[in-house]
Amino acid sequence: MHGAVDVLVVGAGPTGLALACDLARRGVRAHVVEAAARPFPGSRGKGLQPRTQEVLDDLGVMAALQAAGGPFPPMQTWRDGRRQGEWRLIEQDPDAPASRYPGPWMVPQWRTQEILRDRFLALGGSVEYGTRFTSLHQTDRHVLAELAHPDGSRRTLTVPYLVGADGGRSTVRESLGVAMKGGADDLRPSLVADVRVRDLDRDHWHIWPDAPGGPLLLCPLPGTDDFQLSARTDIEDPEPAPEAVRALIAARTHLPADAVTDVGWVSGYRPRTALAERFREGRVLLAGDAAHVHPPGGGQGLNIGVQDAYNLGWKLGQVIRHHAPPALLDSYEAERQPAAAAVLELSTRLYRAGRRPEGGSAEARERGRVTHQLSAHYRDSTLSTETRERLSPAAAQAGDRAPDLPCATPDGGTRRLFELLKGPHFTLLAVGCPPPGTPSDIRTHQVTDCPLADELGRGLFLIRPDGHIGLATRDPAYLARYLAKVGFQVPAAL
Ligand SMILES: Cc1cc2nc3c(=O)[nH]c(=O)nc-3n(C[C@H](O)[C@H](O)[C@H](O)COP(=O)(O)OP(=O)(O)OC[C@H]3O[C@@H](n4cnc5c(N)ncnc54)[C@H](O)[C@@H]3O)c2cc1C
Incomplete structure (x- = not known):
């Protein structure tokens, strides 16, 4: 230091x-x-x-x-030592905001x-x-x-x-x-460990759902030779010995204990x-x-x-x-x-x-x-100022994560909004209107005729450095007030 x-x-x-x-x-x-x-x-x-x-x-x-x-691999179910088929734990949400x-x-x-x-x-x-x-x-x-x-x-x-x-x-x-x-403090204890296992493919997240004592999962970890073991157990020990981890795998899967060639980090815990x-x-x-x-x-x-x-x-x-x-x-x-x-x-x-x-x-x-957490918003925050009236609840508004849509740039190109937002600064979008003057450390973009403009509608949108819309307004008078609240010296002319 x-x-x-x-x-x-x-x-x-x-x-x-x-x-x-x-x-x-x-x-x-x-x-x-x-x-x-x-x-x-x-x-x-x-x-x-x-x-x-x-x-x-x-x-x-x-x-x-x-x-x-790497991406999440497909799940592979095992019963009685035989593969039962692949399935997906998570499917992408077709209605999620663009990302x-x-x-x-x-x-x-x-x-x-x-x-x-x-x-x-x-x-x-x-x-x-x-x-x-x-x-x-x-x-x-x-x-x-x-x-x-x-x-x-x-x-x-x-x-x-x-x-x-x-x-x-x-x-x-x-x-x-x-x-x-x-x-909730009634949740069953879990065991998580990083293990190496012989004779198990690395293209699947393996699950033994009906194992005696509860399901056991082995997930190949990208960039390593390890699998992450997770299982609900009754072991309350925070650091179980490697032998206990091998015994658990042997008891709940078709793999013998000696197929576990290495046991690295292990943690037993009761979720709270x-x-x-x-x-x-x-x-x-x-x-x-x-x-x-x-x-x-x-x-x-x-x-x-x-x-x-x-x-x-x-x-x-x-x-x-x-x-x-x-x-x-x-x-x-x-x-x-x-x-x-x-x-x-x-x-x-x-x-x-x-x-x-x-x-x-x-x-x-x-x-x-x-x-996915893409729809998390701060609409009720005192830092979200929305002055436009009669908006539909589905419209992008103050407090929302700004939509990461294509945006026309003055050089005639197109970039996604988050490329323009990248960095620690605030960004002002003037959609379908002239941008007012702002302190020099705020980046301003005039936006027309692009998917981003269609989504936001006409107005001024001040995007916070964390990508949420702080202010959405058609009245430039609100901008100076908002900027003062978040620490900018606002020129009298603004
Ligand atoms: C066993 C287990 C399994 C989990 N599995 C998952 C999972 O599958 N998916 C998931 O998303 N999350 C999982 N989590 C949760 C996830 O790991 C945590 O939410 C995440 O690590 C939280 O990050 P953090 O930086 O807030 O805290 P931590 O990762 O706990 O980091 C806190 C750091 O502070 C240090 N520290 C503590 N006290 C002091 C002190 N007095 N002075 C200085 N340093 C200190 C600690 O050593 C530690 O490095 C799991 C958690 C546990 C315990």
Whole structure:
């Protein structure tokens, strides 16, 4: 770590690292501390949902993730040692909003974290492994964070803001005295492990649905020789021995124990659902699993943490770099807490339902529809200003993710909107009208005669850096008010 820090991020999981990348690319000095001595080795959150891929594209890591990953393979059911047929767990939702990334993409979590960490380091950031956050004290100007090192030494870091991205057992959350509101705690324990298995093809996600003791699944992990094992069990041990993992596979599949040639990372856990009562306390914010813990149903946990980071990064950037009113940070909890509550309900429902071959295409389509996260919106947020009247509920409006549709550019070419949005800036679209003047760090595009213009209709659309429409209006007078709210110095002429 060199020099002053604007934001101390506690936890180098996917949430903390995604936030650190977003902060660094907007010139906010972020430093990450991580209790573990080395990067996380497990594959656990392996499915990147379409909306998360869009976010990761904007953060500059999607090309590396595409090279490291692969599409979800078809499921293969086994009974009595015989293949019973292929089926799809997820089918793409034909009614989903247009996206460059229409389906889920599989990357082991350790690899996603490695790619995010490398991106953050390339952006000039720093990650300190083996450094544990232990407690904090905050004033109205600073946060004083106590950090402990493996040699027993301690130091205090004084920073303007601190983000607890330190997972489900968050010490930051505990230090704030923020309680978790519980949900389902009656879910059966699960075991997840990374294993190598002989004599099993890598073109399918294998499932033994009727195994004694409960279904067992083995999913080939792209870019590795591993399979991810997942099974409901009654094993409460958080780190079962390799022999227990081999015995489980032998008991529930046709494979003998010695077909398991290697057992790597293993985790036994009891899924919980819980939501933090607050996501912000003064200068300290909570994100990812520190704010909401989920069962793995529907593969949402990692995804929603990355989306928290994307919502928070630009707001911290506006407050720290542009002197936006700190009240802007209140909108983080207002927007993300309901989003997390909806995902908790969804992942609990999908975890209870399990993965069933007999569900067929209708179930696969439904799973695709509810998990892509492309329709998540902030229409009820105080940061969403919609002044047009008599809109149909289906119309793109303030609070929605902006539609990623083709857009005519002044050079006569066509680009998708998200290509124009890429980067940490706000974007103003003037659709079918002349663009008003704006501060220089807002990018403005005049848009006519293209699918994007047809979808939005005439008006001014201010797109937030996280791709959501902040303001939709036909009256330019609203623009100055909105820009002041998010921290821009607005010229008197505007
Ligand atoms: C066994 C298991 C299986 C899962 N399977 C899936 C799945 O299939 N699909 C899916 O989408 N999600 C899955 N999840 C959930 C997903 O992995 C998490 O939602 C995701 O990792 C959350 O990211 P995060 O960065 O918020 O927290 P974490 O990944 O938990 O990262 C928090 C980091 O903070 C560090 N830390 C903790 N305390 C301190 C401290 N005091 N000081 C400094 N650092 C600290 C930790 O070491 C850790 O590296 C699973 C979770 C578990 C536990």
